[in-house]
Amino acid sequence: MSANPHLDGVLIEWGERLFYPRNRIVKARTPRLHAPQDRAAAVRARIEAAVRRAPQVMVKVTGGGRGMGAIAAHFRYISKGGRLDIEDDRGVVERGKDAVREIERQWQFGGARIDQEGHRREAYNIMLSMPRGTDPLTVQQAAREFAKIEFADHRYVMVLHEHQANPHVHLSVKAESKHGQRLNPRKADLQRWRETFAERLRERGIDAEATRQATRGSRHRNERVWERSTVRRQATRGGQAPARLSPSHRRAGEAWVRIAQALARSPESADRQLGQAVLRYVREMPVVKALLDRSSPQRELPGMAHKAATPARRGPEIER
Numbered sequence: 001m002s003a004n005p006h007l008d009g010v011l012i013e014w015g016e017r018l019f020y021p022r023n024r025i026v027k028a029r030t031p032r033l034h035a036p037q038d039r040a041a042a043v044r045a046r047i048e049a050a051v052r053r054a055p056q057v058m059v060k061v062t063g064g065g066r067g068m069g070a071i072a073a074h075f076r077y078i079s080k081g082g083r084l085d086i087e088d089d090r091g092v093v094e095r096g097k098d099a100v101r102e103i104e105r106q107w108q109f110g111g112a113r114i115d116q117e118g119h120r121r122e123a124y125n126i127m128l129s130m131p132r133g134t135d136p137l138t139v140q141q142a143a144r145e146f147a148k149i150e151f152a153d154h155r156y157v158m159v160l161h162e163h164q165a166n167p168h169v170h171l172s173v174k175a176e177s178k179h180g181q182r183l184n185p186r187k188a189d190l191q192r193w194r195e196t197f198a199e200r201l202r203e204r205g206i207d208a209e210a211t212r213q214a215t216r217g218s219r220h221r222n223e224r225v226w227e228r229s230t231v232r233r234q235a236t237r238g239g240q241a242p243a244r245l246s247p248s249h250r251r252a253g254e255a256w257v258r259i260a261q262a263l264a265r266s267p268e269s270a271d272r273q274l275g276q277a278v279l280r281y282v283r284e285m286p287v288v289k290a291l292l293d294r295s296s297p298q299r300e301l302p303g304m305a306h307k308a309a310t311p312a313r314r315g316p317e318i319e320r
Contacts, residue, residue: 007271008040010262014255015043018215044274046209047259050216051277054209057201058129058168059193061185064175065125067118071172072104074125078159078170089147089156103157110155112176122175124183128197129168134206136162142200143169149196153177214248217285249287256282 016039065071079086082097094103107123108114114122128143140160147156155174161167175183185193194210201208245253256278263275282288 007262007266011040011043014258018255019046049209051281054207055131057194057198057208057210059197060127062125062127064121065123067116068108068114069116071123075100084159087158124173126171127168129166132165134167136167138204139167145200146197214252217287
């Protein structure tokens, strides 16, 4: 049992809302935590990774072919015309123009036929990437395990690119599965893909994270066009735009502050130091810095100033 069950309880309650929301979709080999001490330890590890700014994985859908002509062109592009190894869903690794053409033939006539030109997406092109300095072969191994988990019923091919600044794997997945079901990735699927890829990297000793934008206080996708226009307009007039946080950022900010407060009350110095690191992390979030820049110099998020060591009132329930 933990030496501080109250702290564990706070980490589980608020940390899981940051990192493991109830609507999180999981698949085989994605950890499901049950024991309280295991859940608290997992959340603590995610908190420590966040405050030290562990590298964020990138999993991005870069496009997809609407006919075999477009799919074949992508195969040739990622394999550099057959000069790079191309690996399929069976684990077969081949190289050369003839090998690429054989994969094209298998995709076009194996299972549901793919016309040379079509109107619906018959393949999804996905890129899995890590920052410069990450071992390319480890990225490839993690991507291989990722594909086995997420696309077990689909045909796919993958190619490692290590000749550019950041090592990355191009993955092309046939849209229709072997059972006739079609792939249709949504936002929740993309986040799960990031988590799956990051977990496979961590298994191999690579520091990698897949936190959501709201959790890390990113703002570039959440600032609406009309908000940017308001900022420019008010700046032109010599005024300041109203400081705002989206509901998701407010929920994440409250969770971070509750965690920092609980850590600050711990008798363990390591916990208190982590609590201070959490507060610094929150203050340096892009959305919080934007809020403070547009407000009075003394303004901070509720609970960020002079409250880290005192119990917090029960706030509104955070949506899961």
